[in-house]
Amino acid sequence: MIKSRVQSLIRSDVQARHAYQVADPGSAIRLNQMENPYGWDDALWGACLNHIRTAEVNRYPDASGKALIRAIRGHDQLADDWGVMLGNGSDEIIQTLVQAICDGSRPVMAPTPSFVMFQIIAQQCRVPFVGVELGSEWSLDVDAFCQAMDVHQPAIVFLAQPNNPTGKLYDEAGLRRVIEACPGLVVIDEAYGPFSPRNHQNWLNEYSNLVLMRTFSKLGLAGLRCGYLTGPSEWIEEINKVRLPYNLGVLNQAVAEFALTQGAELMTKQAKWLVQAREMLIQQLRARGLTAHDSDANFVLVEVADPPAVFNAITTQGVLIKDLSGMHPSLSRCLRVSIGTESENQAFLAALDRALG
Ligand SMILES: Cc1ncc(COP(=O)(O)O)c(C=O)c1O
Known part of the structure; x- marks a missing residue:
């Protein structure tokens, strides 16, 4: 009863869509959404809480x-x-x-x-x-x-x-x-x-x-x-x-x-760290013989022979990245990894090494 009413009223193009899906990260390392991995220290949070006290x-x-x-x-x-x-x-x-x-x-x-x-x-x-x-x-x-x-x-x-x-x-x-x-x-x-x-x-x-x-x-x-x-x-x-x-x-x-x-100074500093870490990650990927593309953003594309398989193997090791291979023919070999903290980037590389055997 409800279903038929819904079907008669919701736009058919909406019914044909899927809701925007984001995997529940749980405790995984999140290198899939181009977030800044760094937080704020206690002093900055304290000042912020003071600032919003009167909101x-x-x-x-x-x-x-x-x-x-x-x-x-x-x-x-x-x-x-x-x-x-x-x-x-x-x-x-x-x-x-x-x-x-x-x-x-x-x-x-x-x-x-x-x-x-x-x-x-x-x-x-x-x-x-x-x-x-x-x-x-x-x-x-x-x-x-x-x-x-x-x-x-x-x-x-x-x-x-x-x-x-x-x-x-x-x-x-x-x-x-x-x-x-x-x-x-x-x-x-x-x-x-x-x-x-x-x-x-x-x-x-x-x-x-x-x-x-x-x-x-x-x-x-x-x-x-x-x-x-x-x-x-x-x-x-x-x-x-x-x-x-x-x-x-x-x-x-x-x-x-x-x-x-x-907090602007800190955020600018963090962005600089991420740029440095990006360049280091690109070098580390290339040192493994992989094609890692130059990037002007806080993520890197790396090519592998079988992206879905490598993606699954990395994800099951608790590191979230993005498989772009189905998105466009020019990306058919590409995985996208956001730049994280030094230890997150190392965890990604270790997971990648294991995935590539
Ligand atoms: C090019 C581009 N523009 C905008 C956004 C979304 O930004 P916001 O979080 O402000 O909605 C993204 C997010 O990944 C993006 O890649």
Whole structure:
């Protein structure tokens, strides 16, 4: 009875989907979600608890997130004439962008392979998605991308820089050509910016169809679900109309504000450690004769002959990583491992050695 009612009312495309699955990590070593593995020391936590002591959880949060936005502006040194919109993680910002801009007549476009949520969210919003294949070594195929934009006239183009799951930055001149040729809004997603030698903040002064999306998830605040969109205030003010009013809770706002004002130095230091550990891990993988790809993010792709088998063998040893082999033909030999602490990286290497026999 309930089942038939559900089947008659829930959208058929929703019924055909699977819920987003994340394995319960239990006590495993978590190198599958590109989190920052380091926590805070007791002194910083103590100061944070002091900071949130006055938070009024009986009240709705500040709907405009003033204090947190001020902290973000200071942390990232954003220009006064750029707007800032907060999101419950970048995922929510992607959804807000699609809802604000796409009416279904023009697609969302992104290179493939890239961050899966660009496609998933577009489709959930009933907006067509057009993926354009990356070129050799996961570079942006600028000619193909511009041609596809000409044909499909995308309303939004998402470009993750560095890209997930490839870890690559695109060639700067090619990226500029895509922005210049784009008939819609270009969103550069800098989720992995803290590990990358390049960001695109100054480009906001050059292009009228560009905004930047950032998240603090990879910097050490994944549990807070806190991201933001910035760019010319004309864009941000319109997109912000679609954001749900109280999307970031009182405690999330307060802890994120504290982290950006009083924990920033530590988080920046941790990001540097992760970059050093990434380079070391790449060397250690290559020393084993494996193909480990250069990365500008906090993860590394390593090639093996039979990724599902190696993935299973590593997982059963209590180390979680990601098998990308089914995601895209260019990733058919790839496992993705997030950079952890020194001991976690060593545990991964030991598990890999045993898996490869
Ligand atoms: C490219 C990219 N953008 C955004 C996100 C999601 O960030 P958030 O935790 O802020 O939703 C991820 C997460 O893996 C990502 O890979």
